[in-house]
Amino acid sequence: FGALPKPDAFAPPRLSFEFFPPRTEALEQQLWASIRRLEALRPSFVSVTYGAGGSTQARTHDTVARIVRETALVPAAHLTCVGASRGEVDDVARRYWDCGVRHIVALRGDPAEKGGRFEPHPDGYRSAAELVAGLKRVAGFEISVAAYPEVHPEAASPSADLDNLRRKLDAGATRAITQLFFDADTYLRFLDRCLAAGITAPVVPGIMPISNFAPAKRFALSCGATVPGWLDGVFEGTEQDPDTRRMVGAVVAAELVRLLQANGVDEFHFYTLNKPDLSYAIAHILGVRPEASAPG
Numbered sequence: 001f002g003a004l005p006k007p008d009a010f011a012p013p014r015l016s017f018e019f020f021p022p023r024t025e026a027l028e029q030q031l032w033a034s035i036r037r038l039e040a041l042r043p044s045f046v047s048v049t050y051g052a053g054g055s056t057q058a059r060t061h062d063t064v065a066r067i068v069r070e071t072a073l074v075p076a077a078h079l080t081c082v083g084a085s086r087g088e089v090d091d092v093a094r095r096y097w098d099c100g101v102r103h104i105v106a107l108r109g110d111p112a113e114k115g116g117r118f119e120p121h122p123d124g125y126r127s128a129a130e131l132v133a134g135l136k137r138v139a140g141f142e143i144s145v146a147a148y149p150e151v152h153p154e155a156a157s158p159s160a161d162l163d164n165l166r167r168k169l170d171a172g173a174t175r176a177i178t179q180l181f182f183d184a185d186t187y188l189r190f191l192d193r194c195l196a197a198g199i200t201a202p203v204v205p206g207i208m209p210i211s212n213f214a215p216a217k218r219f220a221l222s223c224g225a226t227v228p229g230w231l232d233g234v235f236e237g238t239e240q241d242p243d244t245r246r247m248v249g250a251v252v253a254a255e256l257v258r259l260l261q262a263n264g265v266d267e268f269h270f271y272t273l274n275k276p277d278l279s280y281a282i283a284h285i286l287g288v289r290p291e292a293s294a295p296g
């Protein structure tokens with residue numbers, strides 16, 4: 001990639017942040033502290049995940065509804081087709097619309113049992129593309145969908161997976177957010193393939209800053225993402241040293257986003273895991289600051 005340009009060579013990028021709905025009162029407080037801290041950076045939107053198998057329907061809804069009520073943020077609710085009929089999914093979407101939510105991240109989802117295979121509900125949407133089309137019939141949502149730089153594990157081939165991404169966009173989605181990845185090349189090659197396939201909608205890189213390597217690695221592998229050997233090496237020896245680990249995680253993620261930025265990427269989606277500090281620090285390097293302290 002050659003030498004990286006200085007951070008101030010670029011306009012600050014647009015950012016969005018992903019959170020998950022909390023299970024306990026303590027986690028709820030952690031989530032809201034994270035939302036408040038990152039709200040100051042005025043992200044384009046913040047998204048709230050939907051548990052595997054649709055297991056967090058009520059908690060996702062409550063979190064999103066509270067974001068609408070209590071913040072100036074634009075929320076995006078994740079919604080999946082797992083274990084629900086079309087009518088039930090449509091009802092959830094209608095409730096979102098009625099409480100002021102205008103952006104849905106539409107996903108097929110995975111079954112709640114680890115490693116289980118997705119079986120559509122007999123009266124359900126069978127894929128994210130069908131869900132997107134269904135949501136468009138419910139109301140005029142802005143819709144984001146998932147994209148896979150390393151190919152979705154169930155896809156017949158890389159080109160079949162790209163065809164599927166195109167189907168989701170043709171059905172009415174206007175943005176794709178990628179699965180997490182750790183090598184800039186992985187994303188940039190995927191973007192080239194999207195462009196070569198005529199996909200011109202934004203394909204926003206999903207970045208997961210790592211504050212705790214062992215669980216992050218397990219999670220990444222379970223998503224089908226490659227964890228490169230150099231990453232193991234970089235975190236090696238930090239197991240008992242959380243401060244160093246977090247600093248290493250910030251540097252690794254900052255290097256990744258700076259490389260992407262140098263290659264023309266001006267929008268990033270951060271998987272925060274409800275921990276704001278690394279995302280906040282990386283945003284700071286990229287020139288995204290609270291209004292009162294904008295660079296220059």
Ligand code: FAD
Pocket residue numbers: 048049050051052053054078079080105106107108109110126127128129145146147152153154155156160161164168177178179180206
């Ligand atoms: P789809 O786009 O439907 O694709 C699923 C698979 O089927 C792919 O292999 C695709 O190529 C194939 N396929 C689809 N249609 C066809 C067809 N007509 N012909 C041939 N092949 C086809 N999961 C959750 O449970 N909750 C979340 O909140 C959540 N958020 C996510 C956010 C992002 C940004 C990402 C990247 C993933 C997220 N996931 C979430 C995970 C996601 O649900 C899984 O990866 C799931 O296995 C696939 O979902 P999808 O929307 O990509 O499905």
